[in-house]
Amino acid sequence: MVLPRAARTQRRTRIQEEKEERILEAALEVFSLHGFRGATVDQIAEVAGMSKPNLLYYFRTKEAMHRALITRVLDTWLDPLREFDAAGNPVSEIRSYIRRKLEMARDFPRESRLFANEVLQGAANIEDELKGPLKALVDEKAAVIHAWAKAGKIARCDPYHLIFSIWSTTQHYADFDVQVRAVLGQEKAGDGRFEDAARFLEQLFINGLQVRDAAS
Amino acid sequence: MVLPRAARTQRRTRIQEEKEERILEAALEVFSLHGFRGATVDQIAEVAGMSKPNLLYYFRTKEAMHRALITRVLDTWLDPLREFDAAGNPVSEIRSYIRRKLEMARDFPRESRLFANEVLQGAANIEDELKGPLKALVDEKAAVIHAWAKAGKIARCDPYHLIFSIWSTTQHYADFDVQVRAVLGQEKAGDGRFEDAARFLEQLFINGLQVRDAAS
DNA sequence: TGTAATGTTTACCAACCGGTCAAATTATCA
DNA sequence: TGATAATTTGACCGGTTGGTAAACATTACA
Numbered sequence: 001m002v003l004p005r006a007a008r009t010q011r012r013t014r015i016q017e018e019k020e021e022r023i024l025e026a027a028l029e030v031f032s033l034h035g036f037r038g039a040t041v042d043q044i045a046e047v048a049g050m051s052k053p054n055l056l057y058y059f060r061t062k063e064a065m066h067r068a069l070i071t072r073v074l075d076t077w078l079d080p081l082r083e084f085d086a087a088g089n090p091v092s093e094i095r096s097y098i099r100r101k102l103e104m105a106r107d108f109p110r111e112s113r114l115f116a117n118e119v120l121q122g123a124a125n126i127e128d129e130l131k132g133p134l135k136a137l138v139d140e141k142a143a144v145i146h147a148w149a150k151a152g153k154i155a156r157c158d159p160y161h162l163i164f165s166i167w168s169t170t171q172h173y174a175d176f177d178v179q180v181r182a183v184l185g186q187e188k189a190g191d192g193r194f195e196d197a198a199r200f201l202e203q204l205f206i207n208g209l210q211v212r213d214a215a216s
Numbered sequence: 217m218v219l220p221r222a223a224r225t226q227r228r229t230r231i232q233e234e235k236e237e238r239i240l241e242a243a244l245e246v247f248s249l250h251g252f253r254g255a256t257v258d259q260i261a262e263v264a265g266m267s268k269p270n271l272l273y274y275f276r277t278k279e280a281m282h283r284a285l286i287t288r289v290l291d292t293w294l295d296p297l298r299e300f301d302a303a304g305n306p307v308s309e310i311r312s313y314i315r316r317k318l319e320m321a322r323d324f325p326r327e328s329r330l331f332a333n334e335v336l337q338g339a340a341n342i343e344d345e346l347k348g349p350l351k352a353l354v355d356e357k358a359a360v361i362h363a364w365a366k367a368g369k370i371a372r373c374d375p376y377h378l379i380f381s382i383w384s385t386t387q388h389y390a391d392f393d394v395q396v397r398a399v400l401g402q403e404k405a406g407d408g409r410f411e412d413a414a415r416f417l418e419q420l421f422i423n424g425l426q427v428r429d430a431a432s
Numbered sequence: 433t434g435t436a437a438t439g440t441t442t443a444c445c446a447a448c449c450g451g452t453c454a455a456a457t458t459a460t461c462a
Numbered sequence: 463t464g465a466t467a468a469t470t471t472g473a474c475c476g477g478t479t480g481g482t483a484a485a486c487a488t489t490a491c492a
Contacts, residue, residue: 015469016468033338034253034254035250035253035337036254037250037251037254038250038252038253038337040448040449041449041451042448042449042450051470051471051472052451053451054470054471056450056451057468057469057470060451061450061451062450062451113336116332116336116391116392117336117337119391119392119395120329120332120333120336120391121250121251121254122249123394127394127398130394130398130399134398135398135399155423157419157420158416160399160400160412161412161413161416162416162420164385164388164392164396165385165388165416165417165420167388167392168385168387168388168392169380169381172383173380175332176332176384178335178339178343178346179346180380182343182346182350182351183346183351183354183376183380184376185347196374196376196377197377197380200374200377200381201377203373203424204378204421204424205420207424207425207426207428208419208420208421208423208424209420209423209424210423231438231439232438232439235439256479257480257481258479266440267441267442268480269440269441269481269483270439270440272480272481272482277480277481278480433492434491434492435490435491435492436489436490436491436492437488437489437490437491438489438490439486439487439488439489440485440486440487442483442484443482443483445481445482445483446480446482447479447481448477448478448479449476449477449478450476450477450478451474452474452475452476453472453473453475454471454473456470456471456472457468457469457470457471458469458470459466459467459468460465460466461464461465462463462466
């Protein structure tokens with residue numbers, strides 16, 4: 001009998017795990033490049049190296065596939081922010097947060113583009129995630145930054161916009177990779193731009209957040 | 217006789233100008249929200265308030281429409297960078313560049329998203345624009361920044377990554393608007409986030425680019 | 433006003449879209 | 463090994479897609 005995926009309660013087969021893995025990998029490739037509406041199931045099936053009906057045996061709809069992909073990737077994507085440590089040294093915490101985010105942009109650009117596409121196109125499928133878990137996490141870390149500023153360990157600044165600016169500057173190297181390469185003229189080059197970016201961003205943020213003079 | 221658009225040599229009719237205007241406006245709305253592949257001609261026609269064949273009378277293909285839109289918008293979009301003045305005061309030039317870019321993110325978010333979508337999805341249609349005019353303009357302004365740094369007017373830094381970071385931080389408020397609002401919890405609010413962002417970014421960049429000590 | 437060029441609409445098409453179905457194949461395990 | 467369940471496939475479906483053909487309406491202008 002053909003059981004609908006949702007109805008399966010037994011533990012997953014080896015084949016199931018392998019195929020679902022291959023499908024999600026292919027889906028990441030295609031969704032991250034074309035967005036949800038622009039991606040086609042045929043295309044994902046081709047990248048995954050299987051027939052469309054076979055793919056739809058594992059994920060019954062395109063949307064189910066997209067949902068599974070988002071949920072799986074979101075956790076990993078937020079890890080760097082979770083590691084942000086209230087007990088640590090402010091400057092080195094911010095520095096290593098920037099470095100981690102930049103490494104993710106370098107090593108997982110498709111994941112970054114997946115979210116970028118999603119948010120850019122209205123984020124209808126992840127709005128709850130944004131307003132729930134994401135907001136909660138940012139609120140928590142913003143409070144930490146605020147406390148640091150109040151204690152005079154870093155310059156007074158809006159912690160939310162600080163986080164936004166770290167997100168945007170680092171993810172820029174994944175999401176706008178084509179533009180960055182075009183401007184730098186490094187089409188065939190390696191990852192030099194990431195090291196340059198790391199140097200620049202650390203300088204900018206560390207320097208920019210240093211306490212200037214004890215005003216008020 | 218029905219002349220193909222490309223073959224028309226006479227000056228444009230009043231109707232032509234009006235309709236093409238309406239179409240490009242509608243195309244901006246739809247392309248910026250769904251990307252090229254995700255947008256449909258029917259949708260654009262509906263937003264423009266005309267029938268699909270009527271729309272296709274003015275732009276014979278979806279791609280032609282997209283091209284026309286990109287070319288038209290790109291110029292405006294680069295204006296802030298063009299205004300960047302080598303003769304001016306470095307700090308105030310950078311400050312007002314940030315402000316202008318932020319104003320554009322606030323006032324023309326669709327234009328920003330159009331490019332974001334385009335670049336994100338590989339930029340196949342604007343690769344030449346990026347490697348040509350854009351690169352040339354950035355090279356020029358990077359040289360100016362480099363000269364400022366060499367003269368000790370601002371901190372030594374990689375001018376390309378400085379420009380990237382200004383682009384990314386400011387455009388973030390247009391491209392990732394949904395996320396920004398979700399995190400700030402300002403769904404119904406006005407433009408307060410832009411003023412906060414302006415304050416924060418000016419502080420970050422001005423402070424971050426200030427000459428610290430005369431090393432080397 | 434007449435008429436030729438321009439503009440608009442209805443009906444339509446082939447290709448592609450997400451998804452289904454039943455038959456065929458393969459894996460599992462008593 | 464055999465039977466049962468899991469997997470894979472090719473053929474297919476209704477709806478949507480970008481785009482066309484041709485009849486019809488409107489405008490510009492001599």
